[in-house]
Amino acid sequence: MSAIKIGLFGLGTVGAGIVEVIAKARNANAEIKRICVRDKNKKRKTDVNPTIITDRREDVFNDPEINLIVEVIDDPEAAYEIACEALKRRIPVVSGSKAMIAKNLPNLIELQRKYDTALLYDASACGSIPVIRNLEEYYDNDLLLEVKGILNGSSNYILSRVFDHNESYADALARAQKLGFAESDPSFDIEGFDSLFKLVIITVHALGVYVSPDDVFTYGISNISDCDISYAKEKRMKIKLVAQVIKISESRFTMFVMPQFVAPSRYIYSVDDEYNGIVIRGECYDRQFMFGKGAGSLPTASSILSDVMARLHDYRYEYKKMSYTGRPSYTTDLSLKVYIRYQMTPIIELLPFTKINERYNSEKFNYVIGEISLSDLIKNRNVLHVDDVFLVNLPTFFEDNE
Amino acid sequence: MSAIKIGLFGLGTVGAGIVEVIAKARNANAEIKRICVRDKNKKRKTDVNPTIITDRREDVFNDPEINLIVEVIDDPEAAYEIACEALKRRIPVVSGSKAMIAKNLPNLIELQRKYDTALLYDASACGSIPVIRNLEEYYDNDLLLEVKGILNGSSNYILSRVFDHNESYADALARAQKLGFAESDPSFDIEGFDSLFKLVIITVHALGVYVSPDDVFTYGISNISDCDISYAKEKRMKIKLVAQVIKISESRFTMFVMPQFVAPSRYIYSVDDEYNGIVIRGECYDRQFMFGKGAGSLPTASSILSDVMARLHDYRYEYKKMSYTGRPSYTTDLSLKVYIRYQMTPIIELLPFTKINERYNSEKFNYVIGEISLSDLIKNRNVLHVDDVFLVNLPTFFEDNE
Numbered sequence: 001m002s003a004i005k006i007g008l009f010g011l012g013t014v015g016a017g018i019v020e021v022i023a024k025a026r027n028a029n030a031e032i033k034r035i036c037v038r039d040k041n042k043k044r045k046t047d048v049n050p051t052i053i054t055d056r057r058e059d060v061f062n063d064p065e066i067n068l069i070v071e072v073i074d075d076p077e078a079a080y081e082i083a084c085e086a087l088k089r090r091i092p093v094v095s096g097s098k099a100m101i102a103k104n105l106p107n108l109i110e111l112q113r114k115y116d117t118a119l120l121y122d123a124s125a126c127g128s129i130p131v132i133r134n135l136e137e138y139y140d141n142d143l144l145l146e147v148k149g150i151l152n153g154s155s156n157y158i159l160s161r162v163f164d165h166n167e168s169y170a171d172a173l174a175r176a177q178k179l180g181f182a183e184s185d186p187s188f189d190i191e192g193f194d195s196l197f198k199l200v201i202i203t204v205h206a207l208g209v210y211v212s213p214d215d216v217f218t219y220g221i222s223n224i225s226d227c228d229i230s231y232a233k234e235k236r237m238k239i240k241l242v243a244q245v246i247k248i249s250e251s252r253f254t255m256f257v258m259p260q261f262v263a264p265s266r267y268i269y270s271v272d273d274e275y276n277g278i279v280i281r282g283e284c285y286d287r288q289f290m291f292g293k294g295a296g297s298l299p300t301a302s303s304i305l306s307d308v309m310a311r312l313h314d315y316r317y318e319y320k321k322m323s324y325t326g327r328p329s330y331t332t333d334l335s336l337k338v339y340i341r342y343q344m345t346p347i348i349e350l351l352p353f354t355k356i357n358e359r360y361n362s363e364k365f366n367y368v369i370g371e372i373s374l375s376d377l378i379k380n381r382n383v384l385h386v387d388d389v390f391l392v393n394l395p396t397f398f399e400d401n402e
Numbered sequence: 403m404s405a406i407k408i409g410l411f412g413l414g415t416v417g418a419g420i421v422e423v424i425a426k427a428r429n430a431n432a433e434i435k436r437i438c439v440r441d442k443n444k445k446r447k448t449d450v451n452p453t454i455i456t457d458r459r460e461d462v463f464n465d466p467e468i469n470l471i472v473e474v475i476d477d478p479e480a481a482y483e484i485a486c487e488a489l490k491r492r493i494p495v496v497s498g499s500k501a502m503i504a505k506n507l508p509n510l511i512e513l514q515r516k517y518d519t520a521l522l523y524d525a526s527a528c529g530s531i532p533v534i535r536n537l538e539e540y541y542d543n544d545l546l547l548e549v550k551g552i553l554n555g556s557s558n559y560i561l562s563r564v565f566d567h568n569e570s571y572a573d574a575l576a577r578a579q580k581l582g583f584a585e586s587d588p589s590f591d592i593e594g595f596d597s598l599f600k601l602v603i604i605t606v607h608a609l610g611v612y613v614s615p616d617d618v619f620t621y622g623i624s625n626i627s628d629c630d631i632s633y634a635k636e637k638r639m640k641i642k643l644v645a646q647v648i649k650i651s652e653s654r655f656t657m658f659v660m661p662q663f664v665a666p667s668r669y670i671y672s673v674d675d676e677y678n679g680i681v682i683r684g685e686c687y688d689r690q691f692m693f694g695k696g697a698g699s700l701p702t703a704s705s706i707l708s709d710v711m712a713r714l715h716d717y718r719y720e721y722k723k724m725s726y727t728g729r730p731s732y733t734t735d736l737s738l739k740v741y742i743r744y745q746m747t748p749i750i751e752l753l754p755f756t757k758i759n760e761r762y763n764s765e766k767f768n769y770v771i772g773e774i775s776l777s778d779l780i781k782n783r784n785v786l787h788v789d790d791v792f793l794v795n796l797p798t799f800f801e802d803n804e
Contacts (some may be wrong), residue, residue, distance in 0.1 A: 011756055015476060017686070020686075021545070021686050024544060024545060024685060024686070025543045025544050025545065026544050026726075026727065026728060027543065027544055027727060027728075028543055028544070029728040057740075122540075127687075128687035128688075128690060129690065130536055130540040133536075133539070133540055134532055134535075134536070137535065137539075137708075137712065137717075138524075138532040138708045139708070140706055140708070140711055141427045141429065141430055141704075141708070141711055142426060142427050142428050142429055142430070143427065143704055143707070184625075247428075248533070267693070270672065276523070282704060283426060283704075284419070284422075284423050284426070284700035284701065284703060284704040284707075285529075285530035285695060285700065285704040285705070286694070286695050286700045286701065287692065287694065287695075288530060288531065288692070288693070288694040289690075289691075289692070289693040289694065290687065290690070290691070290692050290693075291669070291690070291691040291693070292688070292690050292691065293689075294686065298686035298687065299686065299687045299688065301686060302543075302545055302684060302685075302686040302687040303687070305543055305545070305686075306539075306540045306541070306542070309542055309543055310539065313720070315539075317783040318715070320429075321429075323567060324428075324429040325428065325429060326428060326429075
């Protein structure tokens with residue numbers, strides 16, 4: 001490709017960032033030819049020639065000069081339609097829609113193969129941190145053992161206000177919403193789904209296996225209480241929302257999104273505020289740690305720019321690991337050690353612990369530390385999502401020390 | 403390339419690691435066909451079929467099956483001969499020899515173009531941290547402003563023993579040598595040349611400009627004394643050996659290797675022991691931080707493996723940024739603020755400071771903090787390398803806060 005003519009879908013926060021970043025990148029050889037938005041007449045702060053704005057998808061698809069679709073809209077269904085339509089027309093796509101990609105990756109890979117074209121989405125996982133590209137190209141071997149990280153900036157910002165600035169959870173959430181870190185419906189970030197979608201994408205590029213988001217245990221931070229916060233602080237730990245994919249043997253791996261107690265010696269302990277941080281662990285190189293801004297208009301847009309420029313050289317993901325021999329298979333058949341705090345719910349009766357390590361009861365709150373299989377946690381999701389219950393993983397149980 | 407048949411030069415620490423890593427990488431489709439060593443009869447711990455070992459270069463070059471040369475010998479002149487010979491025969495090369503590459507990069511780029519073949523060397527800069535590949539492919543745009551890092555594990559280990567474990571410099575150096583982190587002649591690490599060579603390579607891929615190592619101000623840590631260490635500790639800072647390339651305007655950049663005072667708020671403050679850490683700063687994504695093992699047998703070998711596997715897909719560096727319009731040019735014409743400690747040498751008389759900010763004199767030691775141009779530091783290298791003098795950069799002078 002000698003020059004890139006972009007058809008851009010979406011002119012929200014990230015879309016506006018893309019306009020700004022493409023203008024700065026003098027050597028990118030890229031130009032935004034058309035922009036498709038929901039409401040053509042909306043007043044916009046971004047300085048864009050109004051004649052290139054349209055509200056009809058076909059104006060973009062039928063422009064013969066456009067050779068790349070960039071899609072950054074916040075509606076996963078519409079995003080999927082746009083991506084499919086573009087791929088079927090053999091127009092490569094750069095996307096930042098993690099939910100759309102995580103839910104539809106097998107189909108999207110099939111479409112890329114069938115129509116011999118490319119879908120790039122490094123911006124969908126951890127904004128400006130090049131995690132997908134590095135897993136696909138640099139850690140493209142059998143040595144990889146684990147990818148673990150703080151993948152959601154909003155929930156991390158809230159926990160950071162709580163643990164580093166001694167705010168209450170409610171105040172921290174309100175502050176995050178005020179700053180625009182958390183949506184007015186914050187459940188996508190707070191309940192772990194944003195981290196989950198990123199983890200599903202990462203796992204495809206880390207181990208070559210697609211696991212449906214529905215099959216992954218995902219537990220957010222909305223039920224955290226002052227009791228849990230005090231407990232963690234007494235132990236000199238922080239609670240972080242951690243997404244993790246890990247090989248537990250040569251042939252099996254597991255994955256989940258859960259709050260974890262994190263000790264100061266761990267890399268992710270110091271990933272504060274709205275930052276993201278990822279630890280990539282391998283057999284011979286030990287641990288690599290990458291850290292940066294995971295979200296926001298310009299960081300996400302600069303990641304989109306990297307994908308756009310990769311198309312100058314016809315780059316595409318090869319999904320090499322999906323054809324590797326000896327790919328590990330996904331399992332939830334493993335034991336975890338967890339802390340579960342509860343008030344009224346009779347947790348110990350309701351959950352099939354294989355071992356109880358500690359019990360604590362008081363007038364204020366109760367907790368149990370015990371061993372339980374991941375599959376039993378999945379089966380008993382309902383019990384764990386009751387208002388007076390909060391779960392935290394004790395990851396040292398099956399991990400080496402960092 | 404469907405299967406990789408490697409001709410390996412060197413079976414020292416890294417070479418033995420490569421043998422181990424290639425054996426583990428079942429899906430790499432790579433095999434070590436021949437190994438060329440200096441002394442064929444040397445007893446080796448590595449389990450290698452002795453019939454593939456040779457001491458004659460031509461046995462490797464003349465093997466028609468060999469389609470990749472991996473070169474990890476510790477003699478830069480011989481390494482250069484091998485790389486040139488291979489490239490002229492259109493055999494791609496993977497190398498870990500930073501000194502060889504940093505000194506000869508313009509010629510090596512020319513040979514790659516002339517003979518339409520590839521030289522990869524991600525292992526040469528920071529072992530397992532994929533810095534070259536990311537600068538070349540992911541940060542391949544005009545947004546990059548700065549790359550700064552701790553690029554040498556041995557000197558960092560020594561400083562870490564001093565600042566984190568309260569050892570004396572002499573004890574720390576001895577411990578590093580005992581552990582094999584520092585060579586018996588440690589000047590390559592300690593005087594900053596290892597960091598310098600890595601910085602020269604990084605700068606080519608960061609800004610598209612080659613600067614000869616001879617033209618870069620390089621100052622190591624061998625003259626550090628207890629006075630400097632106490633001074634830093636009093637200010638709640640550490641001294642780190644930092645390599646840095648930074649745009650100081652749209653059209654100009656500078657680079658140097660120097661000890662720096664580093665405050666706890668900086669990312670590189672917590673890069674301890676033998677680790678490397680790199681901060682990549684850009685206009686829109688702010689700061690990215692990468693952290694990992696920068697040296698050692700297996701970390702370096704796993705980086706070599708990444709380059710080997712990249713050849714499966716015919717990957718090569720395009721040196722795109724070298725043809726960008728508006729490339730910045732190298733300058734040493736800028737003012738730095740430095741701390742210089744001295745005993746007898748009359749530093750204030752000998753150096754053309756443009757401003758003196760602080761002076762301190764005592765029976766034990768003296769120091770001056772002043773402003774001086776980088777070009778004047780280069781001109782007065784001799785004065786600075788006198789035994790009783792030690793220089794530390796105060797980088798906040800021309801940088802934003804991190």
